Amino acid sequence: MSKISDLKTVMDRIKDGNVIMIGGFLAVGTPEGFVDAIVEKGTRNLTVIGNDTGFLDKGIGKLVVSKQIKKAIVSHVGTNAETGRQMNAKEMDVELVPQGTLAERIRAGGGGLGGILTPTGVGTIAEEGKQKMIINNKEYVLELPIRAEIALIKAYKADKKGNLVFRATSRNFNPLMAMAADYVAVEAENIVEVGEIDPDEVMMPGVFVDAIVLAKQPAIDEVKGGA
């Protein structure tokens, strides 16, 4: 069954108050078409989970500027002054999570685990309010899984079954988020027929994917002059 969809179908799924994961790392690998469509739709009170809040005009940052985020769960907000402003003005709640912990919490959410134990954050405010355990004489913090209602991710290539290939450092959180949400929509730069991606080259099996939308912006091959 083909999972090819369109922007409107994906946007119809997104409601006020949803918890949404958005892939990317400082806007590299962020599905900008989906982000733009949420801005246009005007959905509000979102909880957004991502690596960072991007920039004013790129990545998740656009949803900050348009004041659609109630809470952001991210590792870094330093590249977006508006996040800092809304955080200080208490207009938006920001939960800062160490980046490696964020990745593992998402993986745990996707993989049906009850949490993960990490040495990261021991002795800092990142451990506050969390259970700690000593294992083999070393201290660990128990970090709980995260899941979302919707994951919006970006891929370089998708076949019609949703098997995905990512490109370079745009992979980052995308495959992890694809495992940790009830509904997973992919913005793909290229869509190919089933069988065109060698099973050994698949980075994310299509079983995790619900909908594929062709990216609006030019595919990377065009940016690079057909290289």
Added chain:
Amino acid sequence: MNSREIIARRVGQEFKNGNLVNLGIGMPTMVANYVPEGVEVTFQSENGIVGMGPVPPKGQEDPDISNAGGQPVTILPGGAYFDSCFSFMVIRGGRLDITVLGGLQVDEKGNLANWMVPGKIVPGMGGAMDLTVGAKKVIIAMEHCAKDGSPKILKKCTLPLTAKEEVDLIVTEKAVIQVTKEGFLLKELGPGVTVDEVKKATGAELIVSPELKEMEI
């Protein structure tokens, strides 16, 4: 030579052949330009790349290839890309030999504060908490004092910590200081800098190494 160049040059001398190294955003990134001749290191960046190469010439940037600061970079032959979980398995799993990070404060226990100033600026920790806990050696590359002249090398950090007792070495334009069980060990002085100058600019006791020397940079 300006302060930043002194620091970057001196940090580069810590690299050993075959090391896997992660450079933080800002001044630490400069260290890539000062890897000593004959030493081959591999750079990792937490956004999911090992074998990271230099910044590409203008016009040849690839929007999908960046470092953890979001700047365009390149990948060298033999390099690889991976997802964020995998990236932090490299970091936390003990594969990373050295991390070089900037600092706001370091204290004599090896505590580091570099991710927020309450009420002023809260950029977030990004990967810094994982890097400090995971890397075999944590080097802090920073100017010796804050912009207002106040010391950043202290008896006890006052800002929220990034990591507890993880710092191994501090490199500033004035000194190379090792964190030891006994306290800060002053090992090297910056060009033309005296022990008294370092002591005045430091907010903690310093043990002067019997082998104290000037940086050879």
